[in-house]
Amino acid sequence: GQQVMQIPQYQHVQEGEDFTTYCNSSTTLSNIQWYKQRPGGHPVFLIQLVKSGEVKKQKRLTFQFGEAKKNSSLHITATQTTDVGTYFCASNYGQNFVFGPGTRLSVLP
Amino acid sequence: GAGVSQSPRYKVAKRGQDVALRCDPISGHVSLFWYQQALGQGPEFLTYFQNEAQLDKSGLPSDRFFAERPEGSVSTLKIQRTQQEDSAVYLCASSSPGLAGRSSDTQYFGPGTRLTVL
Numbered sequence: 495g496q497q498v499m500q501i502p503q504y505q506h507v508q509e510g511e512d513f514t515t516y517c518n519s520s521t522t523l524s525n526i527q528w529y530k531q532r533p534g535g536h537p538v539f540l541i542q543l544v545k546s547g548e549v550k551k552q553k554r555l556t557f558q559f560g561e562a563k564k565n566s567s568l569h570i571t572a573t574q575t576t577d578v579g580t581y582f583c584a585s586n587y588g589q590n591f592v593f594g595p596g597t598r599l600s601v602l603p
Numbered sequence: 604g605a606g607v608s609q610s611p612r613y614k615v616a617k618r619g620q621d622v623a624l625r626c627d628p629i630s631g632h633v634s635l636f637w638y639q640q641a642l643g644q645g646p647e648f649l650t651y652f653q654n655e656a657q658l659d660k661s662g663l664p665s666d667r668f669f670a671e672r673p674e675g676s677v678s679t680l681k682i683q684r685t686q687q688e689d690s691a692v693y694l695c696a697s698s699s700p701g702l703a704g705r706s707s708d709t710q711y712f713g714p715g716t717r718l719t720v721l
Contacts, residue, residue, distance in 0.1 A: 527709075536694060536712040537646065582645050589659035591636060591710075593645035 498583060500594035508602050513570040515597035517583035525585060526559055526566040531596070532579040540568075573601045607713035609695050615719045616685045624680045624716045628697030635678050636710060637670055638694040646694055652678060685720045692717050 499518045507513050517526065525544045529537040541550055543559035543566060550557045556569045570577055580596040608627045616622050628635050634653055638646035639662075648662040654675035663670070667685075672678040682689055696710040 536714050537696075537710075539709045539711070542709065584645075589651045590661060591648050591651070593638075593647070596645045 498585060498592050498594040500583060500597050502597055503595065504598045504600070506600045506602065507573050509575060510572050513573050513577070513599055515568050515581050515583075515599075517566045517568075517594055519564050519585065521587075522563050523585045524563075526563075527584045528557060528566075528568055529582045529584060529593075530579050531582065535579075537582060537593075570599075573599070575601050575603055577601055607695055607697050607711050609693075609713040609716050611716060612714060613717050613719075615721065617721055618687060619684050620720075621681065621683045622685055622718065624682075624693050624718070626678045626680070626695030626697075626713060628676065628678070628695070629699075629711055630676075632697035632699045632711075633675075634698045634708070634710075635672060636696045636698075637678070637680050638696065639664075640692045640694055640715070642691075649680070649693075682718075685718075687720050690718055690720045 501516050505513055525542055527542045528540040530540055531537045541557050543557055546563050547561045548559040554571045558567045566583055568581055578599060578601050580598045582593050582596045584591060584593040607629055610625045614622055636651050637649040639649055640646045650657060650663055650670045651659040652672045655672050667683045669681045680693060692715040694712055694715045696712045698708045698710045
């Protein structure tokens with residue numbers, strides 16, 4: 495079936511350091527969505543990218559969709575302890591919706 | 604309602620029992636998704652409804668899993684003869700796609716039902 499891959503699986507950073515997670519697909523995506531899931535919580539929508547090469551920013555978060563629409567990245571500048579959680583990319587394949595395995599971010603104060 | 608709600612929040616079942624998990628989507632949301640999330644994994648798609656129509660059930664792992672949304676609002680995921688490998692968090696999400704037939708808009712997730720099969 496369709497697969498969306500994410501790296502790294504885990505990332506431990508010191509508070510104030512930057513963080514990036516990468517999402518890759520073997521096939522062209524119509525869109526990419528990013529979600530954040532806090533420990534013990536449920537996924538919460540962050541953003542959707544649709545256009546090739548699109549870049550969107552939300553405060554310290556920068557989201558990018560690759561030119562070939564096969565990859566995406568999420569970059570967090572100057573991480574804070576509130577950024578702790580697992581970040582998932584996801585995309586739809588027809589009526590199916592596929593999530594990546596996620597990158598778990600730990601932020602040490 | 605304020606958001607997607609699911610019940611029960613926790614369910615413990617003995618192997619072989621049947622369970623029914625309920626999802627109340629956001630009022631007016633056309634699309635409804637069910638996912639299975641194992642510990643430390645991403646959500647795995649199970650099935651998708653547009654109103655009362657089940658448009659995709661390709662993710663249901665076996666014929667023991669059955670989902671319905673008879674009136675296009677509340678949905679129930681039923682698992683028959685539960686097995687230990689069914690233990691997971693079952694997430695429901697709803698959305699209101701901007702274009703007819705598309706499932707790609709923002710999904711709002713419920714808190715999930717944690718199923719433990721002993």
